Amino acid sequence: MKMAELVERSGVPLATIKYYLREGLLMPGAPTSATRAEYGDEHVRRLALVRALAGVGLPLPRIKAVLDVVDSPEPGLFAALGTAIAQLPPYPTDDVDERYPRARAAADVIGLTFDPDYPAIAQLEQALARAESAGIPVTPERLAAYGEHAFGVAKYDVEHLPRGREDAVRYAVVGTAVYEPVLTALRRLAHRDLASEMLTPPSDPPAGAWHAGPHDENCGDRRRPDR
Amino acid sequence: MKMAELVERSGVPLATIKYYLREGLLMPGAPTSATRAEYGDEHVRRLALVRALAGVGLPLPRIKAVLDVVDSPEPGLFAALGTAIAQLPPYPTDDVDERYPRARAAADVIGLTFDPDYPAIAQLEQALARAESAGIPVTPERLAAYGEHAFGVAKYDVEHLPRGREDAVRYAVVGTAVYEPVLTALRRLAHRDLASEMLTPPSDPPAGAWHAGPHDENCGDRRRPDR
Structure with a gap:
Protein backbone atom coordinates (compact mmCIF):
# COMPACT_ATOMS: atom_id res chain seq x y z
CA MET A 1 0.00 0.00 0.00
CA VAL A 56 0.29 4.10 28.08
CA GLY A 57 2.84 6.85 28.57
CA LEU A 58 6.12 5.22 27.54
CA PRO A 59 8.75 7.73 26.41
CA LEU A 60 10.43 7.19 23.04
CA PRO A 61 13.60 5.39 24.23
CA ARG A 62 11.51 2.89 26.16
CA ILE A 63 9.20 2.32 23.19
CA LYS A 64 12.36 1.58 21.19
CA ALA A 65 13.52 -0.89 23.82
CA VAL A 66 10.21 -2.75 23.56
CA LEU A 67 10.42 -2.80 19.76
CA ASP A 68 13.97 -4.15 19.99
CA VAL A 69 12.59 -7.03 22.03
CA VAL A 70 9.93 -7.69 19.38
CA ASP A 71 12.52 -7.62 16.60
CA SER A 72 15.26 -9.48 18.46
CA PRO A 73 16.39 -12.76 16.93
CA GLU A 74 16.88 -14.21 20.42
CA PRO A 75 14.63 -17.21 20.80
CA GLY A 76 13.46 -17.03 24.44
CA LEU A 77 10.08 -15.34 24.53
CA PHE A 78 9.98 -15.62 28.30
CA ALA A 79 13.15 -13.58 28.89
CA ALA A 80 12.01 -11.17 26.18
CA LEU A 81 8.77 -10.47 28.02
CA GLY A 82 10.67 -9.64 31.20
CA THR A 83 12.87 -7.14 29.38
CA ALA A 84 9.88 -5.60 27.65
CA ILE A 85 7.80 -5.23 30.83
CA ALA A 86 10.78 -3.64 32.60
CA GLN A 87 10.28 -0.61 30.33
CA LEU A 88 7.13 0.24 32.28
CA PRO A 89 7.04 2.30 35.47
CA PRO A 90 7.54 2.23 38.38
CA TYR A 91 11.29 2.61 37.88
CA PRO A 92 13.18 1.77 41.08
CA THR A 93 14.94 4.73 42.61
CA ASP A 94 18.52 4.90 43.83
CA ASP A 95 17.69 4.29 47.46
CA VAL A 96 16.65 0.67 46.95
CA ASP A 97 18.81 -1.80 48.89
CA GLU A 98 20.29 -3.78 46.02
CA ARG A 99 20.60 -6.97 48.02
CA TYR A 100 16.76 -6.87 48.08
CA PRO A 101 16.44 -8.34 51.60
CA ARG A 102 12.70 -7.69 51.89
CA ALA A 103 11.89 -9.04 48.45
CA ARG A 104 13.98 -12.12 49.12
CA ALA A 105 12.10 -12.83 52.35
CA ALA A 106 8.79 -12.17 50.60
CA ALA A 107 9.64 -14.54 47.76
CA ASP A 108 10.32 -17.20 50.39
CA VAL A 109 6.95 -16.67 52.04
CA ILE A 110 5.02 -16.79 48.78
CA GLY A 111 7.03 -19.43 46.96
CA LEU A 112 8.15 -17.05 44.22
CA THR A 113 11.44 -17.46 42.39
CA PHE A 114 13.94 -14.93 43.76
CA ASP A 115 15.81 -13.67 40.70
CA PRO A 116 17.53 -10.39 41.59
CA ASP A 117 17.99 -9.59 37.91
CA TYR A 118 14.28 -9.60 37.24
CA PRO A 119 13.21 -5.94 37.44
CA ALA A 120 10.02 -6.53 39.45
CA ILE A 121 12.22 -7.71 42.36
CA ALA A 122 13.59 -4.17 42.77
CA GLN A 123 10.04 -2.88 42.43
CA LEU A 124 8.84 -5.22 45.20
CA GLU A 125 11.78 -4.29 47.46
CA GLN A 126 10.95 -0.62 47.04
CA ALA A 127 7.24 -1.14 47.70
CA LEU A 128 7.97 -3.17 50.86
CA ALA A 129 10.49 -0.59 52.11
CA ARG A 130 7.93 2.19 51.60
CA ALA A 131 5.30 0.32 53.57
CA GLU A 132 7.84 0.02 56.39
CA SER A 133 8.63 3.75 56.26
CA ALA A 134 4.93 4.54 56.36
CA GLY A 135 4.68 2.59 59.60
CA ILE A 136 2.56 -0.25 58.19
CA PRO A 137 5.03 -2.94 57.11
CA VAL A 138 3.67 -5.84 55.08
CA THR A 139 3.34 -8.86 57.37
CA PRO A 140 4.07 -12.40 56.14
CA GLU A 141 0.34 -13.15 56.48
CA ARG A 142 -0.54 -10.25 54.21
CA LEU A 143 2.15 -11.30 51.74
CA ALA A 144 0.75 -14.81 51.66
CA ALA A 145 -2.78 -13.51 51.06
CA TYR A 146 -1.71 -11.04 48.37
CA GLY A 147 0.61 -13.58 46.77
CA GLU A 148 -2.17 -16.11 46.41
CA HIS A 149 -4.37 -13.64 44.57
CA ALA A 150 -1.50 -12.21 42.53
CA PHE A 151 -0.88 -15.74 41.26
CA GLY A 152 -4.58 -16.14 40.56
CA VAL A 153 -4.66 -13.04 38.37
CA ALA A 154 -1.34 -13.85 36.72
CA LYS A 155 -2.55 -17.33 35.84
CA TYR A 156 -5.46 -15.86 33.91
CA ASP A 157 -3.08 -13.42 32.19
CA VAL A 158 -0.49 -15.98 31.15
CA GLU A 159 -3.11 -18.47 29.99
CA HIS A 160 -4.42 -15.79 27.64
CA LEU A 161 -1.04 -14.73 26.26
CA PRO A 162 -1.39 -14.58 22.47
CA ARG A 163 0.86 -16.74 20.32
CA GLY A 164 3.37 -14.93 18.14
CA ARG A 165 6.17 -12.77 19.42
CA GLU A 166 4.85 -9.32 18.48
CA ASP A 167 1.36 -9.97 19.84
CA ALA A 168 2.74 -11.57 23.00
CA VAL A 169 5.08 -8.65 23.74
CA ARG A 170 2.32 -6.16 23.00
CA TYR A 171 -0.10 -7.96 25.29
CA ALA A 172 2.50 -8.30 28.04
CA VAL A 173 3.63 -4.66 28.01
CA VAL A 174 0.44 -2.85 27.11
CA GLY A 175 -1.66 -5.29 29.10
CA THR A 176 0.46 -4.78 32.20
CA ALA A 177 0.15 -1.02 31.81
CA VAL A 178 -3.59 -0.89 31.21
CA TYR A 179 -4.78 -3.81 33.33
CA GLU A 180 -2.96 -2.86 36.55
CA PRO A 181 -5.17 0.22 37.00
CA VAL A 182 -8.25 -1.95 36.36
CA LEU A 183 -7.15 -4.31 39.11
CA THR A 184 -6.43 -1.55 41.62
CA ALA A 185 -9.76 0.15 40.89
CA LEU A 186 -11.56 -3.17 41.40
CA ARG A 187 -9.79 -3.68 44.71
CA ARG A 188 -10.86 -0.24 45.91
CA LEU A 189 -14.44 -0.98 44.89
CA ALA A 190 -14.31 -4.34 46.62
CA HIS A 191 -13.08 -2.54 49.75
CA ARG A 192 -16.14 -0.37 49.56
CA ASP A 193 -18.57 -3.25 49.29
CA LEU A 194 -16.92 -5.32 51.99
CA ALA A 195 -16.48 -2.35 54.33
CA SER A 196 -20.10 -1.45 53.76
CA GLU A 197 -21.16 -4.95 54.80
CA MET A 198 -18.81 -5.09 57.76
CA LEU A 199 -18.90 -1.53 59.07
CA THR A 200 -22.48 -0.39 58.58
CA PRO A 201 -24.36 -0.75 61.85
CA PRO A 202 -27.48 -2.91 61.53
CA SER A 203 -29.89 -0.21 62.76
CA ASP A 204 -30.24 3.19 64.37
CA PRO A 205 -26.74 3.61 65.81
CA PRO A 206 -25.83 6.17 68.44
CA ALA A 207 -23.63 8.89 66.93
CA GLY A 208 -20.01 7.86 66.65
CA ALA A 209 -20.67 4.18 67.19
CA TRP A 210 -18.88 1.57 65.18
CA HIS A 211 -20.83 -1.60 65.63
CA ALA A 212 -19.72 -4.42 63.42
CA GLY A 213 -16.04 -5.02 63.99
CA PRO A 214 -13.65 -6.60 61.54
CA HIS A 215 -13.99 -9.93 63.26
CA ASP A 216 -17.76 -10.02 63.33
CA GLU A 217 -18.31 -13.69 62.79
CA ASN A 218 -21.15 -13.29 60.32
CA CYS A 219 -19.05 -11.31 57.88
CA GLY A 220 -16.78 -13.97 56.56
CA ASP A 221 -19.59 -16.12 55.26
CA ARG A 222 -21.52 -13.43 53.51
CA ARG A 223 -21.39 -14.05 49.77
CA ARG A 224 -22.24 -11.86 46.85
CA PRO A 225 -25.37 -13.16 45.17
CA ASP A 226 -23.67 -13.93 41.88
CA ARG A 227 -20.29 -15.20 42.97
CA MET B 1 5.48 17.32 76.71
CA VAL B 56 3.04 8.47 49.90
CA GLY B 57 3.09 11.67 47.86
CA LEU B 58 -0.11 13.44 48.88
CA PRO B 59 0.01 17.21 48.40
CA LEU B 60 -0.92 19.44 51.32
CA PRO B 61 -4.58 20.12 50.43
CA ARG B 62 -5.23 16.39 50.11
CA ILE B 63 -3.50 15.67 53.42
CA LYS B 64 -5.83 18.26 54.95
CA ALA B 65 -8.84 16.54 53.39
CA VAL B 66 -7.81 13.24 54.97
CA LEU B 67 -7.29 14.90 58.37
CA ASP B 68 -10.75 16.50 58.07
CA VAL B 69 -12.15 13.00 57.67
CA VAL B 70 -10.29 11.84 60.78
CA ASP B 71 -11.55 14.83 62.77
CA SER B 72 -15.07 14.90 61.37
CA PRO B 73 -17.86 14.35 63.90
CA GLU B 74 -19.86 12.42 61.27
CA PRO B 75 -20.44 8.91 62.57
CA GLY B 76 -20.19 6.74 59.43
CA LEU B 77 -16.68 5.35 59.26
CA PHE B 78 -17.48 3.59 56.02
CA ALA B 79 -18.36 6.76 54.09
CA ALA B 80 -15.40 8.48 55.73
CA LEU B 81 -12.99 5.88 54.39
CA GLY B 82 -14.29 6.41 50.85
CA THR B 83 -13.75 10.17 51.08
CA ALA B 84 -10.29 9.67 52.53
CA ILE B 85 -9.17 7.14 49.91
CA ALA B 86 -10.43 9.44 47.15
CA GLN B 87 -7.56 11.78 48.04
CA LEU B 88 -5.13 9.29 46.50
CA PRO B 89 -4.22 9.15 42.83
CA PRO B 90 -5.13 8.28 40.14
CA TYR B 91 -7.36 11.32 39.77
CA PRO B 92 -9.83 10.84 36.92
CA THR B 93 -9.27 13.21 34.03
CA ASP B 94 -11.84 15.31 32.22
CA ASP B 95 -12.35 12.89 29.38
CA VAL B 96 -14.07 10.24 31.49
CA ASP B 97 -17.62 9.52 30.36
CA GLU B 98 -19.51 10.54 33.49
CA ARG B 99 -22.30 8.08 32.93
CA TYR B 100 -19.62 5.42 33.54
CA PRO B 101 -21.06 2.91 31.06
CA ARG B 102 -18.06 0.54 31.20
CA ALA B 103 -17.83 0.60 34.97
CA ARG B 104 -21.57 -0.02 35.25
CA ALA B 105 -21.34 -3.07 32.99
CA ALA B 106 -18.25 -4.29 34.87
CA ALA B 107 -19.99 -3.93 38.23
CA ASP B 108 -22.81 -6.08 36.84
CA VAL B 109 -20.39 -8.79 35.75
CA ILE B 110 -18.56 -8.88 39.08
CA GLY B 111 -21.47 -8.30 41.42
CA LEU B 112 -20.09 -4.99 42.69
CA THR B 113 -22.32 -2.20 43.90
CA PHE B 114 -22.52 0.49 41.21
CA ASP B 115 -22.39 3.78 43.09
CA PRO B 116 -21.45 6.55 40.65
CA ASP B 117 -20.54 8.84 43.53
CA TYR B 118 -17.85 6.51 44.80
CA PRO B 119 -14.59 7.81 43.31
CA ALA B 120 -13.16 4.43 42.32
CA ILE B 121 -16.03 4.09 39.81
CA ALA B 122 -14.58 6.96 37.76
CA GLN B 123 -11.15 5.36 38.16
CA LEU B 124 -12.47 2.03 36.87
CA GLU B 125 -14.26 3.72 33.94
CA GLN B 126 -11.02 5.45 32.95
CA ALA B 127 -8.95 2.28 33.24
CA LEU B 128 -11.46 0.32 31.12
CA ALA B 129 -11.61 3.09 28.50
CA ARG B 130 -7.81 3.13 28.28
CA ALA B 131 -7.65 -0.61 27.75
CA GLU B 132 -10.13 -0.15 24.90
CA SER B 133 -8.03 2.63 23.35
CA ALA B 134 -4.95 0.47 23.61
CA GLY B 135 -6.71 -2.18 21.54
CA ILE B 136 -6.99 -4.75 24.33
CA PRO B 137 -10.38 -4.17 25.95
CA VAL B 138 -11.10 -5.99 29.20
CA THR B 139 -13.39 -8.91 28.43
CA PRO B 140 -16.15 -9.97 30.83
CA GLU B 141 -14.15 -13.16 31.51
CA ARG B 142 -11.10 -11.16 32.53
CA LEU B 143 -13.26 -8.89 34.69
CA ALA B 144 -14.73 -11.90 36.44
CA ALA B 145 -11.26 -13.36 37.09
CA TYR B 146 -9.80 -10.06 38.29
CA GLY B 147 -12.91 -9.28 40.33
CA GLU B 148 -12.69 -12.57 42.20
CA HIS B 149 -9.09 -11.91 43.24
CA ALA B 150 -9.71 -8.21 43.96
CA PHE B 151 -12.39 -9.34 46.41
CA GLY B 152 -9.98 -11.88 47.88
CA VAL B 153 -7.35 -9.22 48.58
CA ALA B 154 -9.93 -6.71 49.80
CA LYS B 155 -11.39 -9.23 52.23
CA TYR B 156 -7.98 -9.62 53.86
CA ASP B 157 -7.60 -5.83 53.99
CA VAL B 158 -11.00 -5.09 55.51
CA GLU B 159 -10.74 -7.90 58.05
CA HIS B 160 -7.53 -6.30 59.27
CA LEU B 161 -8.86 -2.75 59.46
CA PRO B 162 -7.83 -1.36 62.86
CA ARG B 163 -10.51 -0.18 65.26
CA GLY B 164 -10.59 3.51 66.02
CA ARG B 165 -11.25 6.23 63.49
CA GLU B 166 -7.76 7.71 63.17
CA ASP B 167 -6.04 4.34 62.84
CA ALA B 168 -8.68 3.08 60.41
CA VAL B 169 -8.41 6.12 58.13
CA ARG B 170 -4.61 5.96 58.28
CA TYR B 171 -4.61 2.28 57.41
CA ALA B 172 -7.14 2.77 54.61
CA VAL B 173 -5.39 5.70 52.94
CA VAL B 174 -1.74 4.91 53.58
CA GLY B 175 -2.36 1.19 53.18
CA THR B 176 -4.03 1.71 49.81
CA ALA B 177 -1.12 3.86 48.69
CA VAL B 178 1.67 1.57 49.84
CA TYR B 179 0.07 -1.85 49.36
CA GLU B 180 -1.10 -1.32 45.77
CA PRO B 181 2.53 -1.25 44.51
CA VAL B 182 3.23 -4.41 46.51
CA LEU B 183 0.33 -6.14 44.82
CA THR B 184 1.30 -5.05 41.30
CA ALA B 185 4.93 -6.08 41.87
CA LEU B 186 3.77 -9.49 43.09
CA ARG B 187 1.58 -9.89 40.01
CA ARG B 188 4.53 -9.12 37.74
CA LEU B 189 6.67 -11.65 39.60
CA ALA B 190 3.91 -14.24 39.39
CA HIS B 191 3.76 -13.58 35.64
CA ARG B 192 7.43 -14.38 35.46
CA ASP B 193 7.16 -17.65 37.32
CA LEU B 194 4.08 -18.80 35.44
CA ALA B 195 5.44 -17.72 32.05
CA SER B 196 8.68 -19.48 32.85
CA GLU B 197 6.78 -22.70 33.52
CA MET B 198 4.54 -22.35 30.51
CA LEU B 199 6.87 -20.86 27.91
CA THR B 200 10.20 -22.54 28.54
CA PRO B 201 10.68 -25.42 26.16
CA PRO B 202 11.32 -28.70 27.99
CA SER B 203 14.69 -29.37 26.33
CA ASP B 204 17.06 -28.39 23.55
CA PRO B 205 14.72 -26.29 21.39
CA PRO B 206 15.46 -25.25 17.82
CA ALA B 207 16.14 -21.51 17.67
CA GLY B 208 12.98 -19.42 17.67
CA ALA B 209 10.74 -22.25 18.76
CA TRP B 210 8.00 -21.63 21.23
CA HIS B 211 7.00 -25.01 22.47
CA ALA B 212 4.59 -24.98 25.33
CA GLY B 213 1.57 -22.93 24.35
CA PRO B 214 -0.74 -21.14 26.72
CA HIS B 215 -3.16 -24.05 26.67
CA ASP B 216 -0.62 -26.76 27.39
CA GLU B 217 -2.75 -29.07 29.46
CA ASN B 218 -0.10 -29.77 32.08
CA CYS B 219 0.21 -26.14 33.04
CA GLY B 220 -3.02 -25.66 34.89
CA ASP B 221 -2.32 -28.38 37.41
CA ARG B 222 1.23 -27.43 38.23
CA ARG B 223 1.37 -26.15 41.80
CA ARG B 224 4.04 -24.26 43.65
CA PRO B 225 5.55 -26.49 46.30
CA ASP B 226 4.38 -24.40 49.22
CA ARG B 227 1.01 -23.23 48.05
Missing part, protein backbone atom coordinates in the same frame (compact mmCIF):
# COMPACT_ATOMS: atom_id res chain seq x y z
CA LYS A 2 1.04 3.59 -0.46
CA MET A 3 1.63 6.04 2.37
CA ALA A 4 -1.85 7.57 1.96
CA GLU A 5 -3.44 4.19 2.55
CA LEU A 6 -1.15 3.50 5.52
CA VAL A 7 -2.35 6.78 7.06
CA GLU A 8 -5.95 5.76 6.49
CA ARG A 9 -5.67 2.17 7.66
CA SER A 10 -3.58 2.94 10.75
CA GLY A 11 -5.42 6.11 11.72
CA VAL A 12 -2.05 7.70 12.45
CA PRO A 13 -1.47 11.19 10.94
CA LEU A 14 1.09 11.50 8.13
CA ALA A 15 3.37 13.81 10.14
CA THR A 16 3.45 11.30 13.00
CA ILE A 17 4.27 8.41 10.67
CA LYS A 18 7.11 10.43 9.17
CA TYR A 19 8.38 11.18 12.65
CA TYR A 20 8.27 7.49 13.58
CA LEU A 21 10.18 6.63 10.38
CA ARG A 22 12.87 9.22 11.15
CA GLU A 23 13.20 7.98 14.75
CA GLY A 24 13.40 4.36 13.69
CA LEU A 25 10.18 3.35 15.46
CA LEU A 26 8.69 2.27 12.13
CA MET A 27 10.67 0.23 9.65
CA PRO A 28 11.05 1.80 6.18
CA GLY A 29 8.83 0.62 3.34
CA ALA A 30 10.16 -0.95 0.14
CA PRO A 31 11.25 1.94 -2.10
CA THR A 32 9.35 2.17 -5.41
CA SER A 33 10.95 5.46 -6.53
CA ALA A 34 13.25 8.12 -5.10
CA THR A 35 10.40 9.56 -3.00
CA ARG A 36 7.88 6.73 -2.71
CA ALA A 37 7.72 3.43 -0.89
CA GLU A 38 5.35 0.53 -0.52
CA TYR A 39 4.08 -0.46 2.92
CA GLY A 40 2.55 -3.68 4.18
CA ASP A 41 0.42 -5.11 6.98
CA GLU A 42 3.50 -5.27 9.19
CA HIS A 43 3.61 -1.46 9.08
CA VAL A 44 -0.03 -1.20 10.16
CA ARG A 45 0.65 -3.62 13.02
CA ARG A 46 3.80 -1.80 14.08
CA LEU A 47 2.02 1.56 14.10
CA ALA A 48 -0.71 0.09 16.30
CA LEU A 49 1.93 -1.21 18.71
CA VAL A 50 3.82 2.11 18.84
CA ARG A 51 0.57 3.99 19.43
CA ALA A 52 -0.44 1.61 22.18
CA LEU A 53 2.95 1.96 23.89
CA ALA A 54 2.89 5.74 23.56
CA GLY A 55 -0.70 5.70 24.77
CA LYS B 2 7.34 20.36 75.48
CA MET B 3 8.13 21.06 71.83
CA ALA B 4 11.69 19.68 72.20
CA GLU B 5 10.30 16.33 73.33
CA LEU B 6 7.70 16.33 70.56
CA VAL B 7 10.53 16.78 68.06
CA GLU B 8 12.41 13.90 69.63
CA ARG B 9 9.51 11.51 70.00
CA SER B 10 8.05 12.17 66.55
CA GLY B 11 11.36 12.33 64.72
CA VAL B 12 10.00 15.33 62.80
CA PRO B 13 12.30 18.39 62.65
CA LEU B 14 11.26 21.50 64.55
CA ALA B 15 10.94 23.62 61.42
CA THR B 16 8.61 21.05 59.86
CA ILE B 17 6.44 20.88 62.98
CA LYS B 18 6.15 24.67 62.99
CA TYR B 19 5.18 24.56 59.34
CA TYR B 20 2.50 21.95 60.04
CA LEU B 21 1.17 24.09 62.92
CA ARG B 22 0.96 27.16 60.67
CA GLU B 23 -0.78 25.22 57.92
CA GLY B 24 -3.27 23.66 60.29
CA LEU B 25 -2.05 20.09 59.72
CA LEU B 26 -1.18 19.78 63.42
CA MET B 27 -3.54 21.00 66.12
CA PRO B 28 -2.06 23.59 68.50
CA GLY B 29 -0.81 22.50 71.91
CA ALA B 30 -2.24 23.82 75.17
CA PRO B 31 -0.56 27.20 75.83
CA THR B 32 1.52 27.36 79.01
CA SER B 33 2.90 30.87 78.39
CA ALA B 34 2.91 33.43 75.59
CA THR B 35 5.51 31.44 73.63
CA ARG B 36 5.22 27.89 74.98
CA ALA B 37 2.70 25.10 74.72
CA GLU B 38 2.24 21.61 76.03
CA TYR B 39 1.79 18.71 73.55
CA GLY B 40 0.36 15.25 74.03
CA ASP B 41 0.34 11.79 72.50
CA GLU B 42 -2.30 12.95 70.03
CA HIS B 43 0.30 15.30 68.55
CA VAL B 44 2.80 12.47 68.14
CA ARG B 45 0.11 10.34 66.44
CA ARG B 46 -0.99 13.19 64.20
CA LEU B 47 2.59 13.90 63.12
CA ALA B 48 3.05 10.22 62.25
CA LEU B 49 -0.12 10.33 60.14
CA VAL B 50 0.87 13.54 58.34
CA ARG B 51 4.32 12.13 57.63
CA ALA B 52 2.86 8.92 56.31
CA LEU B 53 0.45 10.77 54.03
CA ALA B 54 3.20 13.11 52.80
CA GLY B 55 5.44 10.07 52.37
